[in-house]
Amino acid sequence: MSKYFNKILNGDCLKELKKIPDKTFDLIFADPPYNLQIGESLTRPDSSKVDGVNDSWDRFNCFKDYDDFCKSWLKECKRILNDNGSIWVIGSYHNIFRLGYHLQNLDYWLLNDIIWRKNNPMPNFRGTRFTNAHETLIWASKSKKSKYTFNYQSLKCLNDDLQMRSDWTFPICNGKERLKKNGKKIHSTQKPEVLIHRIILATTNKGDSVFDPFLGTGTTAVVSKKLGRNYFGIEKNKKYFIAARERIDRASKIEDDYLDTIENNRLKPRIPFGSLVELGIIKPGTSLTDSKKKIHAKIMVDGSIKYKKAEGSIHKVAAKIMGTESYNGWTYWHYNIDGSSVLIDRLRQRFIAEK
Numbered sequence: 001m002s003k004y005f006n007k008i009l010n011g012d013c014l015k016e017l018k019k020i021p022d023k024t025f026d027l028i029f030a031d032p033p034y035n036l037q038i039g040e041s042l043t044r045p046d047s048s049k050v051d052g053v054n055d056s057w058d059r060f061n062c063f064k065d066y067d068d069f070c071k072s073w074l075k076e077c078k079r080i081l082n083d084n085g086s087i088w089v090i091g092s093y094h095n096i097f098r099l100g101y102h103l104q105n106l107d108y109w110l111l112n113d114i115i116w117r118k119n120n121p122m123p124n125f126r127g128t129r130f131t132n133a134h135e136t137l138i139w140a141s142k143s144k145k146s147k148y149t150f151n152y153q154s155l156k157c158l159n160d161d162l163q164m165r166s167d168w169t170f171p172i173c174n175g176k177e178r179l180k181k182n183g184k185k186i187h188s189t190q191k192p193e194v195l196i197h198r199i200i201l202a203t204t205n206k207g208d209s210v211f212d213p214f215l216g217t218g219t220t221a222v223v224s225k226k227l228g229r230n231y232f233g234i235e236k237n238k239k240y241f242i243a244a245r246e247r248i249d250r251a252s253k254i255e256d257d258y259l260d261t262i263e264n265n266r267l268k269p270r271i272p273f274g275s276l277v278e279l280g281i282i283k284p285g286t287s288l289t290d291s292k293k294k295i296h297a298k299i300m301v302d303g304s305i306k307y308k309k310a311e312g313s314i315h316k317v318a319a320k321i322m323g324t325e326s327y328n329g330w331t332y333w334h335y336n337i338d339g340s341s342v343l344i345d346r347l348r349q350r351f352i353a354e355k
Contacts, residue, residue, distance in 0.1 A: 005209060005230035008221060008248065010241040013213040013234045014069075017076035024080045025232070026149070026208040028087040029199060029220050031191060032073070034095045035059075035066045066095070070102050073213055078106055078142060080211070086111070086141045086148045086203055090191070096136045108140040111148070115167045116195060120174070139203070149203050153262040158201070170194050179217050179243055186243050187217045196223040204229055206259045218244025222251045228259045271348050273314050273329070274303025281347055288314075288333040293341065295321060297333070305333075314344070 004024055009016055060066040077087060087108065089099050103110065114137040121133040141148040155164035170192055177193060179186040196219050204210060206228045212220035215233030217240050224231035225248060235241040276282050277299060284301040297307035297317060304312055310320045314329025322332075330345040 002209070002230075004211075004232045006225070006232070008215055008218065008231075008233040008235065008241065008244060010236070010238060011234055012236050014072055014076075016234050017073060017080065017213060020076075020080045022079055023082045023085075024209065025211040026082050026085045027200070027204045027210045027229075028077050028081055028085070029196065029210065029212050030073070030077065030087065030089045031189070031212070031214050031216065032070065032089065032091070032095075032099075033060070033066075033214075034092050034189075035063075036092070036094050063098075067098060067102070070095075070099060071106070074099075074102050074106055074108075077211075077213065078108065081142045083142060083145075084147045084149070086139060086146070088137055088139050088199055088203070090116075090135055090137045092132065092135050096138065100138055103138060103140050107143060109142075109144040109146065110138060110140045112139045112166055113137065114139065117167055117169045118172050119169055120171045137199075149205060149208070151202055151205070151261050155198075155202055157262055158198075164202075168195070168198065179247065187240055190217050191219050193219055193223050196220055197227070200224060200227055200229060201261070205261070206256075215244055216240050218247045221248050225251045226254055228253055228256065271351060272303065273344070276347050276351060277301070277303045279351070281351060282335065282344070286335060288335055288344065289341065290321075290332065291334060291341070293334075 002021075002024060004020060060069065081087060087103075089096075089103070091099055100110070100113075115134050116137060117134045121131055124131045152164075156162065158164065173190045173192040178190060200210060200220075200223055204227075207230070209230040209232070210220060210224045212231070212233040215221060215235040218233065218235075221231040221233050221244065233244070235244060277284060282299065284299050286299045288297045288299060288305060289295055295307060297305040299305055300311075305314055305317050307317050307321065310317050312320075314333055315327060316329075318329045318332040319325060319327035330348060331343060333344045334341040335344055335347075336342075
């Protein structure tokens with residue numbers, strides 16, 4: 001176990017990053033300063049002050065200083081990222097385009113940009129611009145050749161069996177989740193756990209390592225701990241660090257039995273049903289049924305099946321019965337073995353094991 005797993009550090013990320021060995025982490029989530037360039041305090045129409053982001057850590061003298069800062073941490077993050085790892089960076093229109101530019105110049109391979117649409121954004125009080133209702137995330141692999149993790153099937157399941165899109169709608173962090181002290185927010189840009197949950201679920205597996213160079217109040221570490229990932233984070237601000245440490249200590253890991261995710265279909269060997277017939281694993285004339293044994297089809301010598309007037313592949317006939325354009329026959333058809341009804345997918349797994 002690496003000494004950089006399941007710990008957080010109070011320090012300057014530009015200094016501490018240099019101490020981390022090469023290829024330590026599987027995923028990096030970075031929520032860097034946005035360089036918002038707020039030059040004056042904001043007020044509402046009733047003259048009350050807007051509790052916005054005007055912290056010292058978000059101020060840079062000029063764009064060059066901000067660019068140099070970003071290039072420094074992004075370069076180190078690439079070094080400590082595993083060859084098949086990936087990185088997420090989040091920002092607003094103030095900085096996300098600069099971050100994307102630096103990512104590409106450092107030969108990261110951009111995979112997606114995600115729009116986080118806030119269903120409760122702060123309004124534009126002056127009425128001089130559109131209400132800024134979203135932030136942008138960039139997801140990139142370490143290189144073009146990286147075999148990065150993407151749990152497509154899990155995300156599809158999470159989204160009611162629809163492909164997950166690149167626009168996500170979540171509220172900003174509020175309610176009991178928002179850390180406060182004496183009624184005031186501890187951190188001005190605390191991210192909601194639901195956002196980090198989706199990112200970690202999508203692009204890591206149980207036991208992987210996740211790093212956050214701008215830990216803040218610890219959202220990345222907390223979600224990583226809950227999901228059975230190893231976490232490491234760096235936070236410069238002592239107040240944020242203490243809040244993060246206390247929050248992580250309170251978090252509990254979800255039981256191992258519930259941390260498994262659906263295996264991606266693209267990771268499974270593609271085996272035609274006909275190959276199982278050719279190899280004698282299942283014989284022509286064998287009856288296939290649905291789960292309730294109300295539908296009975298027969299296997300032909302070429303691996304096709306017949307049900308009444310329908311004939312074709314296990315997928316085509318299942319789709320016709322179900323009234324859909326397509327259907328996975330491996331998870332529809334059953335066969336009888338020793339008096340028990342078993343999915344034909346069991347045959348495929350047996351074939352894979354014997355190979």
